[in-house]
Amino acid sequence: MGVNIETTQEYAVYGSPNCDWPIIPRLMTPETIVYSVGVGANISWDEALIEKFGCRVWGFDPTPKTLRWAHGRAFPENFKFVPVGLAEIDGEINFDPPKCDTHISFSPSSEASDTAISCKVNRLESLMRSLGHDRIDVLKMDIEGSEYGVIHDILSGNIRPTQLMAEFHHDMYSYKMSDTHSALMALYEAGYRRFYKSGSGREQAFIYDEKLDNRPAKAAETVEISNQNTSVDIRNAADKGVIYFAFGKPALDEARLSLSSLRKSNPTVPAAIFTDMPEAAHEFDFVHSFTETENFDIERYFISTNRMPSLKVRFLRASPFQYTIHLDCDTYVKGPLDDFFLELEENDFVLTNMPELEQGVVEGSDRPVHKSLKNLTRSSSYSCAVFGYRKSAETDALLHTWWTQFVEKTAGDKRDKGNWGHTGGVNEQGILHDMLADGSFQRAGVKRSVLPNTQYNAGMSMWPRLKAEGLWQDCRILHSHKIKQAIGKVGVDGLPDLPELQKFA
The missing domain is CATH 3.90.550 (Spore Coat Polysaccharide Biosynthesis Protein SpsA; Chain A)
Structure with missing residues (x-):
């Protein structure tokens, strides 16, 4: 069990290496609906959730290698494989095959090519409607770059999975770090807060807090700065x-x-x-x-x-x-x-x-003293x-x-x-x-x-005075290199009592 510093949500990580994802156990029940998008050829995470919590998981993937892998396979009772992809549109899109024959992940094609394969995709709302769901509790996406359009499409509507996981593909398939930043900012605007980030920074997980999803929509505008060759894009x-x-x-x-x-x-x-x-x-x-x-x-x-x-x-x-x-x-x-x-x-x-x-x-020194x-x-x-x-x-x-x-x-x-x-x-x-x-x-x-x-x-020479005058508890931000050296030894409340600061008391 891990405790992440970002929202202090307790989470557990399940699945085989390189296919592992987090989940918040306290939110999982047998009635939990999980959409696992981008099955590839590994459902170890899905199987772990079913075994641990007795929940129901729907797995989605329309690409050829996954279809061959899934054909005739005996899946767990609570797992249903759906040969459709998730995208920001309803219809078909082209997928490029992996460059390495041993890899399984197809990626949405950015331009026409002789090797591209057309596959069926749906928006999340359409998938839910076809499966008779009025909610989903967990959405996990490993969809090779389509996550950017899907996130913005989801947030433009009313669907808010309680837990949302995604692998971001910046610096791949022509996507940039700015695409990931834009998606993260949109999630924050919609009331999501991150509780997990992998060591690579690509796999991230978020929890939805409806109390934070009440901000009025901002007008899309770009403010031009006169007399300068620049502009501020408030939309982002x-x-x-x-x-x-x-x-x-x-x-x-x-x-x-x-x-x-x-x-x-x-x-x-x-x-x-x-x-x-x-x-x-x-x-x-x-x-x-x-x-x-x-x-x-x-x-x-x-x-x-x-x-x-x-x-x-x-x-x-x-x-x-x-x-x-x-x-x-x-x-x-x-x-x-x-x-x-x-x-x-x-x-x-x-x-x-x-x-x-x-x-x-001080005489003989070129540094200021208090x-x-x-x-x-x-x-x-x-x-x-x-x-x-x-x-x-x-x-x-x-x-x-x-x-x-x-x-x-x-x-x-x-x-x-x-x-x-x-x-x-x-x-x-x-x-x-x-x-x-x-x-x-x-x-x-x-x-x-x-x-x-x-x-x-509040600088360190102020701390003893702040404590003596009853102002320490109201202080919000401390400022000193001394913090890093001392906080592990004395804790925050012990900082005003550091011996070397008593000359300022």
Whole structure:
């Protein structure tokens, strides 16, 4: 039995190797209706469900090798084989045979070919109608790329299987990662939450929560940005989510810890990550793989100039969410983020105060230290570790300005100064403050607000004070590299009592 961090749903995995899938046992009864689409030549998962729960399983596959395999075979009593495929249309579509003779999976043909074979397919509603079902409880799909059209077709209607499993085929059959992202965002919009993701990231499983399926449909529109060669496509934006930027293993490990805390405190909030290690980031809902052009920019503007902490400014406009909260990797989410997202419904951009307040430089060191904490918030010092924005033409224009000013201000004699302002360098946070001062927000028409660091960006030197003043329980986001080192030893509630922090009490 496994417990997945994404929805904390208990699941069990059944089936033979490479044909295994999860299921949530507490939802299974003898009356459960299971549609298993893409039988191939293996029903070990189906047989396990029948044996374990006594449920009924319908298996679907119209392709020639499966038909030969199924012909004359003695299936279990509760298993019915149906020689029809699942697609987004009713009729027939062409399937290409597998390239290897020993493989069994046919794939929908993207273009006419001499070897393509026509097979019968139906939409899910049509299959259910033909079998006399007014509901299905479990839908499992391994259909070689047809899952994308089927998911969008299902979600356009009223059918909502309680458990939905699919193998996604990005980077195969001409499908891209963006196709998978689009399908995942559509599932989230419709009230599905993921409870399982395989090591490869292709096999994923979701549970439906009707309480989350009450959002009004968004108008399909594309907002054009004047005076720029770009546009924001609002049709592909998921509702609410968190984004991280992690370059290198240490940063990715911190982001994983932050993600784990997000799942515990906000189990229905999806997360995206932009990383150079996409193959190691399967826990995240959306993983951005850098393109060749993006890698060129990363090398030129961040790696070669020692400005990796500012990487976020290059990619903020690519968030997959309508309402985005950005978190640095060294954060820990210890409370609900509902109020943060509500703030984003009223404002285009939401800032937080700096996590520590008064700083100075120790003689002989080029790094700042925290001198005192006379106040817990300041009205004019903002952080780029925790902030939020909503997708709009105005915000996109502002984020574009942020990036172009970064490029301009890190050129020339500033190029080799690095990321840290106290050494004469330039970073994204300093540029943000310049933009707040020079009217960039007003010119873009961006409405902004500020959330206090006491709740949403608490640095480690604040923790003892927060506890002493009774504010610790209300704190939602912690921010410090110390979290990764200490949390396994003292737990979240023990962080304010770390001996090295008592000088700040």
